[in-house]
Amino acid sequence: MAMMAPRLQWRLVRRWHRRTLFVSVACALVMAGLAAWQHRLDRKLALRQSLFDRRTMPRHATRRAPAPEPLSPGALRELQRQRLLLVRDWGALSARLAPVASEEVRLLEIEADPETGTLRLAGSAASALQANAYAERMAKAGGMLRRVRLLGLERRTGGVRFEVGAQWSD
Amino acid sequence: MGKKSTVLYVATNSWLALPGGMEPIVGTHDNASVADWKGVGTMLRESAGQSRVRVLLSARLCRFGVFPWISSVAPGRAMRAHVEEAFAESHAISTQSHHFEIDWPSYGQPVLAVAYPRTLIEALRDGLVETGHVPSVVDSSMGPVLRRYGARLGPEPALLAYAEDDGMTAVTVEDDRVAKVEMLADSGHGLDELVVWAARKRLLHDDGGLHWLATADKPREFPGGIMALEETGEAMSAGHALSMTWR
Numbered sequence: 001m002a003m004m005a006p007r008l009q010w011r012l013v014r015r016w017h018r019r020t021l022f023v024s025v026a027c028a029l030v031m032a033g034l035a036a037w038q039h040r041l042d043r044k045l046a047l048r049q050s051l052f053d054r055r056t057m058p059r060h061a062t063r064r065a066p067a068p069e070p071l072s073p074g075a076l077r078e079l080q081r082q083r084l085l086l087v088r089d090w091g092a093l094s095a096r097l098a099p100v101a102s103e104e105v106r107l108l109e110i111e112a113d114p115e116t117g118t119l120r121l122a123g124s125a126a127s128a129l130q131a132n133a134y135a136e137r138m139a140k141a142g143g144m145l146r147r148v149r150l151l152g153l154e155r156r157t158g159g160v161r162f163e164v165g166a167q168w169s170d
Numbered sequence: 171m172g173k174k175s176t177v178l179y180v181a182t183n184s185w186l187a188l189p190g191g192m193e194p195i196v197g198t199h200d201n202a203s204v205a206d207w208k209g210v211g212t213m214l215r216e217s218a219g220q221s222r223v224r225v226l227l228s229a230r231l232c233r234f235g236v237f238p239w240i241s242s243v244a245p246g247r248a249m250r251a252h253v254e255e256a257f258a259e260s261h262a263i264s265t266q267s268h269h270f271e272i273d274w275p276s277y278g279q280p281v282l283a284v285a286y287p288r289t290l291i292e293a294l295r296d297g298l299v300e301t302g303h304v305p306s307v308v309d310s311s312m313g314p315v316l317r318r319y320g321a322r323l324g325p326e327p328a329l330l331a332y333a334e335d336d337g338m339t340a341v342t343v344e345d346d347r348v349a350k351v352e353m354l355a356d357s358g359h360g361l362d363e364l365v366v367w368a369a370r371k372r373l374l375h376d377d378g379g380l381h382w383l384a385t386a387d388k389p390r391e392f393p394g395g396i397m398a399l400e401e402t403g404e405a406m407s408a409g410h411a412l413s414m415t416w417r
Contacts (some may be wrong), residue, residue, distance in 0.1 A: 005316065005317045005320065006282055006312070006313060006316060006317075007269065007271075007273055007274075008272075008273050008282070008283070008284040008310065008312075008313055009307050009308065009309045009313060010269055010271050010291070010307065010309070011306070011307050011308075012295060012305050012306055012307060012308060013305070013306045013307070019210040064295075066330065095172060108241050115271060124197040153181045
């Protein structure tokens with residue numbers, strides 16, 4: 001007969017009960033199995049995800065590319081102006097405009113319209129003769145500067161202010 | 171190499187250490203909770219070396235409860251709370267003073283629980299640990315007795331009484347489960363006087379259901395039959411005999 005064997009002991013030292021040990025080992029095995037299974041599923045999922053991404057990415061890319069909005073005429077004009085600004089040979093122009101050492105001329109302002117090629121220079125010189133000689137040298141050099149004109153002379157204290165206009169084509 | 175196993179039986183005013191294969195060592199104290207357990211540990215170490223000590227408390231030092239099953243407190247935590255509440259009501263003790271161990275019942279069965287005095291166990295543990303012993307487990311005298319002799323009681327309700335070093339313990343068994351645990355002093359009064367108590371038990375059980383486990387001589391007033399101990403050696407006291415039942 002299975003008479004009661006009361007388990008009323010106060011265990012001061014933790015001891016592995018055989019059943020507890022069995023349950024723990026079983027739990028550990030189950031957990032290890034689940035972890036392996038999860039790892040396998042994760043790998044499968046990652047593989048499928050990469051395949052999916054590979055197949056869908058070009059379509060997504062095409063689809064996601066924003067349709068270019070048509071530019072307004074004003075914007076197109078500005079775009080063209082900017083393009084022309086960029087493609088001009090500013091280095092060559094600067095070399096041509098820079099006064100030579102013998103000239104007592106200082107450039108104060110340059111305005112260039114890249115679309116039309118119109119160029120306007122403002123500068124100061126010791127005398128009207130020197131300003132004229134600067135404009136003359138530019139006109140004789142030819143090349144990228146055409147229709148060079150001395151547009152104005154204005155006497156100021158210590159010299160003259162002059163303005164030169166030209167057509168820039170490179 | 172593992173340590174030797176020693177049973178340390180502690181009663182209200184005495185203790186007995188039973189190192190494996192050696193003669194018992196005995197001593198007395200006024201109050202078990204403040205006894206010199208370190209001295210006991212030292213004595214035990216000097217005579218038997220360091221050992222793994224299993225503590226056996228006399229039933230009188232513990233508190234027992236058999237509480238009704240309540241279906242609504244089936245989860246473990248609720249059951250424990252139920253037992254704590256029942257102990258507080260029936261014995262006015264709490265988890266602060268006692269450690270409760272529950273013999274987890276089958277569904278619908280009464281809940282048997284025992285309360286071990288914390289102060290005593292902690293004093294014992296400290297004293298033994300300081301002297302190099304390993305206190306491993308605490309049990310009441312009822313545990314080894316029922317595990318060893320409970321199967322002899324038969325299917326009918328029965329009462330198994332046995333002497334301890336500090337009185338007498340009687341365990342009532344019904345349906346193969348403990349129904350009641352009682353302690354009687356040698357000199358009880360009123361309803362607890364042995365003659366009166368035995369007469370009352372005789373009304374509840376047939377003579378065939380009353381058993382005296384021979385840890386000591388059967389009192390003349392006890393009407394039941396004698397259940398002999400399996401050990402053949404001579405026991406120097408009831409506590410010694412009980413210690414030997416815990417193999």
